[in-house]
Amino acid sequence: MKKYIYLSILGIVIGELMMLSGDVYYGLGIHIINLMTIILYITSRDRDMSQETKNALSGLTLILLFRVINLATPKIFVTTLLWYPLIYGVLFLSIYLIIKDQQIPIKELGITSNRLIVYLPIAIIIGIIIAIVEYQISHPKSLIENITVPNVILISIVMIIFIGTAEELMFRSILQTRFEKVFGLKYGLLLTAGIFAVVNTNYGIVGIIFAGIFGIILGYIFQKTRSIPFTITVRGIENIILFGILPIILPVTII
Amino acid sequence: MSIATMSNISPEVINTSGAFTTAFLVIAITLSLLLVESKYWNKYVSDTLDMYSYSALVVFIEIVIFNITLVI
Numbered sequence: 304m305k306k307y308i309y310l311s312i313l314g315i316v317i318g319e320l321m322m323l324s325g326d327v328y329y330g331l332g333i334h335i336i337n338l339m340t341i342i343l344y345i346t347s348r349d350r351d352m353s354q355e356t357k358n359a360l361s362g363l364t365l366i367l368l369f370r371v372i373n374l375a376t377p378k379i380f381v382t383t384l385l386w387y388p389l390i391y392g393v394l395f396l397s398i399y400l401i402i403k404d405q406q407i408p409i410k411e412l413g414i415t416s417n418r419l420i421v422y423l424p425i426a427i428i429i430g431i432i433i434a435i436v437e438y439q440i441s442h443p444k445s446l447i448e449n450i451t452v453p454n455v456i457l458i459s460i461v462m463i464i465f466i467g468t469a470e471e472l473m474f475r476s477i478l479q480t481r482f483e484k485v486f487g488l489k490y491g492l493l494l495t496a497g498i499f500a501v502v503n504t505n506y507g508i509v510g511i512i513f514a515g516i517f518g519i520i521l522g523y524i525f526q527k528t529r530s531i532p533f534t535i536t537v538r539g540i541e542n543i544i545l546f547g548i549l550p551i552i553l554p555v556t557i558i
Numbered sequence: 559m560s561i562a563t564m565s566n567i568s569p570e571v572i573n574t575s576g577a578f579t580t581a582f583l584v585i586a587i588t589l590s591l592l593l594v595e596s597k598y599w600n601k602y603v604s605d606t607l608d609m610y611s612y613s614a615l616v617v618f619i620e621i622v623i624f625n626i627t628l629v630i
Binding site for chain 2 (some may be wrong): 322327328331334338339340342345346347349357361364368370372373374375376377379380383386387389390392393394400401404408433437458466469502503505514517519538541542545546
């Protein structure tokens with residue numbers, strides 16, 4: 304049964320790489336076929352498939368569904384920043400349904416306030432460091448026009464509450480924990496980081512490697528702390544600085 | 559890079575993907591109707607198809623709202 308999970312992961316990788324290379328329609332087609340195949344597979348092989356395998360496949364379909372939602376959500380608002388809540392709002396619905404259906408305990412999801420006083424400052428520092436490193440590689444455009452209090456509040460809400468929370472729940476709380484049960488801690492972490500790498504990059508091989516390393520760091524932090532607020536803070540702070548602060552205060556490509 | 563969303567996509571891609579998603583919604587609902595009376599129907603299939611259908615339905619509503627705003 305693990306073979307089928309590998310095949311599905313391969314399908315995701317191929318679909319994402321096709322989109323990365325500009326063949327968005329082919330990539331989307333592969334994702335939808337992959338999605339439908341998983342449904343039919345778990346339908347036909349339901350009796351001889353373990354609950355862990357089904358849960359892992361369900362976690363994978365969340366990634367596929369996310370990409371379909373991403374590509375199909377219309378840009379109702381002019382700014383990209385306001386487009387994200389439309390996408391991640393729908394993703395929250397899917398995440399909620401998976402958590403409810405699989406009856407994943409809160410503790411397993413990593414939703415805890417344990418040691419937050421210690422974790423948050425560390426998470427902020429890691430987020431700042433990663434943002435600075437990534438800015439030197441990718442030089443993204445700013446998602447806000449200038450650094451004003453309303454703009455900073457807006458980008459913080461979108462990056463932490465929508466993007467950070469939804470993606471960390473998807474990758475760490477659901478996918479990684481499902482994979483750990485099927486493949487063990489080490490391979491669960493590596494496979495999740497691999498998927499995170501291909502899904503989270505929008506430029507070449509350097510981007511994939513960087514996102515892969517970032518995925519391993521986040522996955523390792525999650526394994527050690529089992530605290531999703533920790534990784535959400537890393538992602539949120541990183542994105543606020545990367546897409547809000549650095550492109551405005553350091554618009555040149557070299558820091 | 560740290561956002562999984564692909565944001566540099568053209569309106570044409572969004573339109574086509576919207577059509578794909580609508581077709582996907584129809585397929586998911588049809589599959590539910592076909593399987594519900596069969597021996598293959600179980601809680602897991604039901605939950606999975608529900609997840610797809612609800613998400614695709616919300617996206618479909620967003621598409622309808624977007625098109626209405628375009629007309630207005």
